[in-house]
Amino acid sequence: MRDLTNEIVELIRRTSSSLPKDVEDRLRTSIEKEAPGSAARGALETILKNIELSRANSTPICQDTGTPIFYVHYPVGWSTIQLRRQIRAAMEEATKKSYMRPNAVDAIYDKNSGNNLGGDDFPYIHFEEVEGEELTIELMLKGGGCENVGRQYSLPENTLGAGRDLAGVRKVVLDAVQKAQGQGCAPGILGVAIGGDRGSSYIKSKEVLFSEMGTRNDDPKLAALEEQLTKESNELGIGPMGFGGKTTVLDTKITGLSRLPASYFVSVSYMCWAYRRRKMTVKGEEVMYD
Amino acid sequence: MHQIQTPIGDEVIRSLKVGDSVTLSGTMVTGRDAAHKWMIETFIKQTRPAQGDDLQVHEELKKLLNGSVIYHCGPVVTGKSLQEYRFIAAGPTTSIREEPYQADVMKHFNIKGVIGKGGMGAKTLKGCEETPGVYFHAIGGAASFLAQTVTKVTGVFKLEFGMPEAMWVIEVKDFPVVVTMDSHGGSQHAVVDEASKKVLNDLLSR
Structure with missing residues (x-):
């Protein structure tokens, strides 16, 4: 062999030094959404300079x-x-x-x-x-910063009024994004797994992050939820680095897996912009x- | 844009407000999880007896940190000796993990600035008012870019904690940050957290 x-x-x-083009493109598009002179825009400008420098010098x-x-x-x-x-x-x-x-x-x-x-x-x-x-x-x-802000919910989650359905999934994912603030190096990318046991659910929530930006789930219901979660996460106003701004989440990817009748896990893996x-x-x- | 040189005087710290862009130059020291725990246990709460070179390092740190800045950073460093060490990737790590320790460490060493990312909580904000000091937010993940502002590595303590956790003494030139917590009780993180919580509650009710 x-x-x-x-x-x-x-x-x-x-992998360490050259960010994939699809991620870089999203970051470039996001810049235009942030107000000139704002800390949010400044953060994205620095991020883009860093991407170029890392690629040119083969540094992390x-x-x-x-x-x-x-x-x-x-x-x-x-x-x-x-x-x-x-x-x-x-x-x-x-x-x-x-x-x-x-x-x-x-x-x-x-x-x-x-x-x-x-x-x-x-x-x-x-x-x-x-x-x-x-x-x-x-x-x-x-x-590690983004890994630390990942969350797993066991539905129903009564404090959020989240039941065992896609409406409940929406609520807990938005909660995870709000709780993450800028600490996972926003703008982030969400990997969400619905179902499974605690272990398989978390693993799938990461596995789904191997797909390209903008890849939608084949199931139209999940595809719609992916779009909705990205849009609503951005309404939270957390912004790049948590400075406040319009770009909080760049994309959301959801996958479903079988669950036990008793369990309804939702796992959210937060990926930093350095995807x-x-x-x-x-x-x-x-x-x-x- | 404020251009600030370490060590920093109280009047300069008091003049800084949330939202100010700053470039920092001069000497600073990196310190993150293991370092904060070690400083608190060995020198501040003294729940752990000093061992090895602890006391000697403490004396050095007192001189270096007085009026200066601690940087929450676990860098990638090349080289095998002080003459060779070079920072090649050195962005900030998430600061909130140091929340239990930071205010006490600031007061103990008279630290005027904490650099990190993601912001810190109420205890550190109070520490910023009392010391006085500020929280400088660097751009998370911008490691190659920020490493270029590190002109020299002048020392390293506690290398046995591992490369990311050691305390590196560095000279920087025009290290860019934004003040997100000031010495007057202002915190951009508290503002964004509260505003986003309101939006969340509205979204959850739909």
């Missing part, structure tokens, strides 16, 4: 290079043992090259491992075997990056 360690280091470099967009979340889709015949080994070696190398900040801290002994490797779960790697010849590795870097996600595809000898 081919050794992809160097190619994965390159994936990490790109944000010093919090986040939780590395890998999703690997591999064809029959590849070894996940070897792929895991290569991803971990790449993570260590990318940390040496300062594409990544050492971010894995032993929670019991408060010790930073110094190389972004911590137990079996850091970095987080999800493997899935697929039909066909293409291997894809997707990487998302999700910072770092990249993909590499391996086909035969060729390695392509998005």
Whole structure:
């Protein structure tokens, strides 16, 4: 099996230092909505300068290079043992090259491992075997500030008048955005999972963030709710960095999964504006990056 | 635009109001979760005995922080020694986690400015009135951009906390911030929180 360690280091470099174009485009459009001379507009201008500088110099967009979340889709015949080994070696190398900040801290002994490797779960790697010849590795870097403002609700949530239906989902998501204020580095992107157990619900709320900006759910009801939540979140007036302003949320992505009769979880993963996600595809000898 | 040099005098701090744009130059020190907990437990509440170089670092910090600024930041730093260290990514981290500690740390060291993101709460706001001091909001995530204002790394304490949690002594030139909490009880964060809460209640009633 081919050794992809160097190619994965390159994936990490790109993810950490070069924001995807669809995210950058949204940020550029948002600037026009903020009043000239306002702190909100100033924040977005600085954000855009930072995006260009990071890309030009291969330096991290944000010093919090986040939780590395890998999703690997591999064809029959590849070894996940070897792929895991290569991803971990790449993570260590990318940390040496300062594409990544050492971010894995032993929670019991408060010790930073110094190389972004911590137990079996850091970095987080999800493997899935697929039909066909293409291997894809997707990487998302999700910072701690935005991870901390994520929320999970168990419906009904009486304090918000939120029942077990999409109207209730709307209410709790808006509550999560209001509670986040600017602390998750607004403007943010919302990943919402409805259903599941506590664990699967949170995982899906992140997984949905791998899709492109503006991707709508196939279900028209959920697609409409996605649009409505983005619009209503922006009515809250929290604005970039929580300075006050019109741009609080850039996009909302919702997914549904099966739940137990007794449970109705809604999980909200808040992604900061530094929405770092990249993909590499391996086909035969060729390695392509998005 | 106010151009301010550290150390900062009380009259300059009192002149700053919520909404003011400021560029900071001079020496400042980074400190975040582990550093705040350590300072409170070892020197302020003294619930933990000083160990290793704690007392020596305390003396150094008293000199460095007096009239100066603490920056909530866990940077990406290259290099292996003081001569080589260079900040390459250094935006602010979320400040609210230091809310239990910040006011006491400000008073203990006579810190005039706290840089971070996301704002802080009532206890720190009161600390800003009493010290006096202000909260400077930097742009979260603008790490490469802000690192360019760091002209020199002049020291590092508590590297055993790990690179992000160590206390880095840096010189900056024209570090851009916005005052979002002032020494007169003003807080942009309290204003936005309250206004957005009203809108939320209205949306929930629909």
